[in-house]
Amino acid sequence: MRYRQLDALRGVAALTVVFHHLFMAFPGSEAHVSVFDLSSWAFWETWMKYTPLRAFVNGRPAVVLFFVLSGFVLAASFEKRALPYQDYLIRRFCRIYLPFAIAIAFAVSLFMLSPRGPIAGLTEWFNASSWTAAPSVDVVAGHLAMTGREAHIQLNNVTWSLIHELRISALFPLIVLLAVWNWRVTLAALALLWLASEVAGGFAEEGSILASILDTGGYVLFFGVGAICFYNRQRLAAVAAKLPVSAICVAALVAMAIPAGAPASELLYGLASTALIGAAIGHQRIQPVFTSSPLLWLGTISYSLYLFHLPIILFALRHWYGAVDNRLLVVGIMATSLMTAQIAYWLVEKPSDQLGRTLSRRHRLA
Numbered sequence: 001m002r003y004r005q006l007d008a009l010r011g012v013a014a015l016t017v018v019f020h021h022l023f024m025a026f027p028g029s030e031a032h033v034s035v036f037d038l039s040s041w042a043f044w045e046t047w048m049k050y051t052p053l054r055a056f057v058n059g060r061p062a063v064v065l066f067f068v069l070s071g072f073v074l075a076a077s078f079e080k081r082a083l084p085y086q087d088y089l090i091r092r093f094c095r096i097y098l099p100f101a102i103a104i105a106f107a108v109s110l111f112m113l114s115p116r117g118p119i120a121g122l123t124e125w126f127n128a129s130s131w132t133a134a135p136s137v138d139v140v141a142g143h144l145a146m147t148g149r150e151a152h153i154q155l156n157n158v159t160w161s162l163i164h165e166l167r168i169s170a171l172f173p174l175i176v177l178l179a180v181w182n183w184r185v186t187l188a189a190l191a192l193l194w195l196a197s198e199v200a201g202g203f204a205e206e207g208s209i210l211a212s213i214l215d216t217g218g219y220v221l222f223f224g225v226g227a228i229c230f231y232n233r234q235r236l237a238a239v240a241a242k243l244p245v246s247a248i249c250v251a252a253l254v255a256m257a258i259p260a261g262a263p264a265s266e267l268l269y270g271l272a273s274t275a276l277i278g279a280a281i282g283h284q285r286i287q288p289v290f291t292s293s294p295l296l297w298l299g300t301i302s303y304s305l306y307l308f309h310l311p312i313i314l315f316a317l318r319h320w321y322g323a324v325d326n327r328l329l330v331v332g333i334m335a336t337s338l339m340t341a342q343i344a345y346w347l348v349e350k351p352s353d354q355l356g357r358t359l360s361r362r363h364r365l366a
Contacts, residue, residue, distance in 0.1 A: 005290030011298030071226020094356030148212025237282030
């Protein structure tokens with residue numbers, strides 16, 4: 001069973017991550033203003049930082065939505081066909097890892113063609129979180145090994161989420177079994193795992209492999225929520241259908257505008273993601289929006305857009321920030337990112353997925 005409107009929801013989430021990285025690169029994102037000073041509201045950055053509009057430039061809620069959607073879609077694939085575990089792993093590895101590896105190579109190529117060092121006028125986030133070390137053999141190997149260390153995501157730091165996704169994918173059949181057995185007990189157990197991961201993470205060295213593994217333990221919750229949503233989709237859709245769709249969307253927007261790192265913010269992101277999925281599958285009025293051609297196209301290229309946009313942002317700003325009007329620069333980055341995502345979908349994502357299907361089929365016949 002495939003809900004096309006969820007593809008569109010994934011596309012919107014990917015676009016939000018692009019907006020997030022663009023917003024974080026420019027100095028307005030780090031400006032400290034007083035919300036009680038009326039003059040500060042003359043700047044669009046104030047509105048994006050201190051109102052629910054922040055949801056459109058807030059990257060972490062979008063990633064949590066990715067995780068919940070992955071849980072939903074993977075659970076649907078298990079109901080449709082019972083793949084042997086090894087075949088499932090082969091397909092999942094090809095689907096996630098091969099495009100990931102190409103995206104790392106893409107980032108290395110753009111890094112080598114770019115000026116080195118910090119770019120004056122851009123933010124600390126831009127200068128200190130990406131392209132901080134040259135792509136030596138050890139650095140690239142660490143990225144490809146998916147260690148999760150901070151030093152091994154800096155070439156393309158969106159890949160942190162794919163590390164968790166691939167790890168959790170290996171456990172997902174067990175999550176499905178638990179969700180089918182008793183979803184309430186499963187949800188409670190995964191919530192406790194999230195809490196334990198949060199507490200233990202406070203004692204782990206920041207940016208270490210251990211910290212990354214503990215984060216993975218916490219994110220299992222959101223894949224589990226997605227699976228539970230799928231197995232209770234009729235109930236979820238019925239509940240959502242009884243509520244005004246505008247109220248659901250506004251409440252989700254407010255929850256997703258909460259700054260990342262705020263206490264229990266990720267739990268609220270997960271709740272908002274559940275509400276959006278319920279609205280997408282349960283509200284007839286919103287179906288035409290989520291099944292419109294532009295959003296479905298955006299959903300189709302969402303994984304490639306997520307993977308390839310950040311190196312483009314880093315490359316473009318390192319070359320042309322200060323030399324080209326910022327508005328033209330942003331438009332150019334957006335257009336290039338969307339075109340690159342389409343090309344990567346054709347040349348990388350689809351062939352990787354097809355290779356996984358072919359290898360798993362050969363494995364079954366062997």
